[in-house]
Amino acid sequence: MTHQREVILEELKRLRTHPTADELYEIVKKRLPRISLATVYRNLEQLSAAGIIQKLDFVGRQMRYDGDISKHSHIRCVECGSVADVRINPIQGIDQAVIDACGYKVLDYHLDFLGLCPICLLKKHRDN
Amino acid sequence: MTHQREVILEELKRLRTHPTADELYEIVKKRLPRISLATVYRNLEQLSAAGIIQKLDFVGRQMRYDGDISKHSHIRCVECGSVADVRINPIQGIDQAVIDACGYKVLDYHLDFLGLCPICLLKKHRDN
DNA sequence: TCTTAATTAAGAATTTTTCTCAAGTCAAGA
DNA sequence: TCTTGACTTGAGAAAAATTCTTAATTAAGA
Structure with missing residues (x-):
């Protein structure tokens, strides 16, 4: 578990807004100013493949992510x-x-x- | 009602496959070889705004269209x-x-x- | 038949996401 | 502690889907 992944997961779980990758990127950037957007996408993909978060691919054209998997x-x-x-x-x-x-x-x-x-x-x- | 729009609507209503804009473009092109992809997008947008067709914006990243509005x-x-x-x-x-x-x-x-x-x-x- | 407002084809541009790759980091064993 | 190899990162390029722009064409009413 890299530091980047940790922060991404932490911020997503904290938020109740079902952010897009880009929105989450802007938020994570406040803590990790050098993080790249591709890292956010990559980790969101892996975390949802592992069932740790939820990818909402049925809310319109843009993907949204949910830290609550219930x-x-x-x-x-x-x-x-x-x-x-x-x-x-x-x-x-x-x-x-x-x-x-x-x-x-x-x-x-x-x-x-x-x-x-x-x-x-x-x-x-x-x-x- | 332009000829292009007529053919797009006709083919979409005939299909039962919920095609993407691109799939429908390929099908319509057989009847109108000079039609452009943007015309297909534009008309699908207008037809769904008018409630004549259904835009399925909850089936993943890509939009799909349904000629059956029931x-x-x-x-x-x-x-x-x-x-x-x-x-x-x-x-x-x-x-x-x-x-x-x-x-x-x-x-x-x-x-x-x-x-x-x-x-x-x-x-x-x-x-x- | 004219007129004009809407629509078209084609390609450029935009938006969202994924890919590429060199450089950096981590974990485990020597 | 050092080394090794696998994994991950940042940055930018590329891809995929959609929308926009523009000059030319067409539809539909007067």
């Missing part, structure tokens, strides 16, 4: 792109329903939401 | 990236549960799956 849903604001956690009970018996419906074997599922965050909701109300 | 789930093969439809009953009362959990207003949700398609499942069995 199973939970996300909601993304369609206005500002912010992502929040949503704790919802797992759906029972869904795997078999999918195999029956399409023949694929289910490894995982994501129940994710699109919506408006409290701030953007307020803005909309003001504008109308 | 509400349904998708499953993506982790090996080959193929995407199939899954018809599952809508989840009751989920909107209120989310507002309670995180304060965001729900506009839409996606219940999507990761798994293995029948072909890759077979390959895995052969390799082991």
Whole structure:
């Protein structure tokens, strides 16, 4: 475990914002000013391959990362792109329903939401 | 409605493969050899903004497009990236549960799956 | 048929991510 | 402590996906 990897993991676990690689790079740079963006990408890739963090590859074009690997849903604001956690009970018996419906074997599922965050909701109300 | 847009929409509606912009470009090019990739992107963007098609921006880094705008789930093969439809009953009362959990207003949700398609499942069995 | 506003093709530019490689670091054994 | 070899880093180049720019063309209404 290199120092760089340690700091990347530490900062990601501390954040609750599901940062992009670039956002995390800017934050880590405050502690390690000489770190390179490729190092951030490389370590995020390895940490998620090892199951230590989660790569959110279903929240739009850009990857986001989550230091919390417990199973939970996300909601993304369609206005500002912010992502929040949503704790919802797992759906029972869904795997078999999918195999029956399409023949694929289910490894995982994501129940994710699109919506408006409290701030953007307020803005909309003001504008109308 | 330009001829290009007509052909793009027609081919997308015909396909059941949730193509990427590039895949659709290759298919449309057989009918319109001089069409440019940017035209395909531009029209897919406009058609999805108009609600005539669906942009799948939660299936990985690359966007995919679906000519079927009826509400349904998708499953993506982790090996080959193929995407199939899954018809599952809508989840009751989920909107209120989310507002309670995180304060965001729900506009839409996606219940999507990761798994293995029948072909890759077979390959895995052969390799082991 | 004109007019004009929208759309096109082509390529440049941008954005996000991955790759390359020389130099640096680490861990374990001699 | 020194050496060795494998792993990792920083920096920039490259790749992949998408968007933008521009002059030319086309669609659609008057």
